[in-house]
Amino acid sequence: MPGPPEDHPTEMTPGTPVRPTGELINATTGSENLRSLPATSDQPVETAPETLQTQVITRAPVSCRYLQLAAGLLRAARPRQWVKNVLVLAAPVAAGRLGSLAEAGQLGVVFVLFTGAAAAVYLFNDVMDAEADRAHPRKCHRPIASGIVRPPVACATSALLATAAMAGAAEFCNAPATLVIGVYLVLQVAYCTVLKHQLVVDLVLVAAGFLMRAMIGGLAIGIPISRWFLITAGFGALFIVASKRYSESRSTRDQGGATRALLVTYTAGYLRFVWQLAAGLTLAGYCLWALDGSTFARPALAATLPWRQLSIVPFVLSVLRYAVFTDRATAGSPEDVVLGDRPLMVIGLIWAALYGCAVAGV
Template sequence: MTEHGAALLDRPERPRRPRRSRRLPPPRARGLPAGLLRTARPRQWVKNLLVAAAPAAAGQLDSLANLARLALLFALFTAAAGAVYLVNDARDAEADRAHPSKCRRPVAAGEVSPAAAYTTGGLLAALAVLGAATLCNTLTGVLIVGYLALQLAYCVRLKHVLVVDMAVVTTGFLTRAMIGGVALGIPLSRWFLITTGFGALFMVAAKRYSEAVRMADGKGETRALLTEYTTGYLRFVWQLAAGVAVLGYCLWALEAEAAGAGWMPWRQLSMIAFILAVLRYAVFADRGTAGEPEEVVLRDRPLAVIGLVWAAMYACAVAGL
């Protein structure tokens, strides 16, 4: 071996620098108003469009006065839902800081103080109740009070109680669907309530099932209560709820059709679109990818097309075409 080769062997190796783990950058401070707005979950506001469900089903969207009142009701219910989110995040700030994704929420990240979140939540709740009672009617205000009370109880305790947690979330959707009819003085059909209630339970149980599947696969952090559920039980719940929702809708469509129809049985035909929509959504539920219902509804093109077809058929039925 040459002297040069020996020198190379004797040269101490340079220590390798450890690879730096890729960490997400800390959340940027956006100011208190922006933090409060983000805490109110703007992406969740699409759910509040359900306030138009009962008036749409009754064919009462052809009046500017009704549309204006529904727009007001949408804003008031958005304020009520935002109040719940603000209180929830203020209460769970410490736990959220230890969570890999929830730590980026404004309250957990320190952009919004818990006191500011509690204060803003209280003001929004009061605004929603007083606005509904004075600008709509007393019963509308009572419904929002009931919604706030139930959702705040969910934040404090009920989200840790098996089955009750799903029932409370389902009730929130049902309240949204009922309140438009109550505000406009529209009688609510029993089949409408059954279809809406079990349709909401279907989506809630599918969401829980998807979260449980992801937790079992180690693909994501999720709520602690899911350790008490089994995927088999959650599958049973969303399948049962889907079946009852379809049955309720069919009975509703057939009962309404008996009262009168145009030259085409549009309500009966709309059952096909409704069933297809449920079956399409069930694909995502079965795969365990229905953890974000609003993402499924807004991003799946076939489901959107089926929804538009259903809406067109129902509009023709309401118009008596």
């Protein structure tokens, strides 16, 4: 095929070698191919005005790819949600049992093991929800949904973490704490695969995960758990979960269930009823617990003021403050609400100070 006329030169991409016949040289093969092309005296090889440079496609080093994978796995384990596992301290704090170094060390072990078990569940859940997450405006950036972490790698890491959590619990914890971690893993796997699509059951199972966090610390160090504590923790967990579902339902109502199929079967009115009912029962349970002086593991010291009863005030304020975000449909991420709202954190510190005074008998 004859080349273009000399007064109409071929359009050139800077830095790309071209034969006069219009045939582009494969720029990824290096400069050796350029030297191997025959050039006649009447048709010299033309180059771009800039200095000829060969384009080379480079791949990230292996170490860099492994670092990206490790960072993706860490993000998929949701470090921001590890704050939930602080609930393992709930029963010991309520009973005033944080003075012993041995017990504090045992609670630290339980925290680490439950964090590993929860991370295993998060990874497995994200694998199961990858398609739905891609349709979500925020969850589409999760490592598994975005393709940073491949599902087989996530599943293998999840299985490894779950096995390590169970083995660690069997080695370092007592039988009740080990049983709670085992039941948690079984229920959460059932939730991720089947039960998340069942009305009401999904709310109960997610709330049960919070309740097991609140129970395991007391079981690990042999604290008898008050019935009022279980009522407060259980309905408080249901309040958080129903608030999350209500916010998700409101924020994704135009997506036709693409992000979570079960949301289209709940009505906003029903979810509002659930979180309001749960909030009321949480407050009632806490009031009864605070007024019951027999729930300490050891008799409370003589106090100058009824600190425990006074702690009802900041507790009620904290529920009311959280309900503001729920009503605005911005409570889809409980950890973001707790860590991101300064007034809520101040109220929490006031509650901790009052309850600490009750435990110390100030």
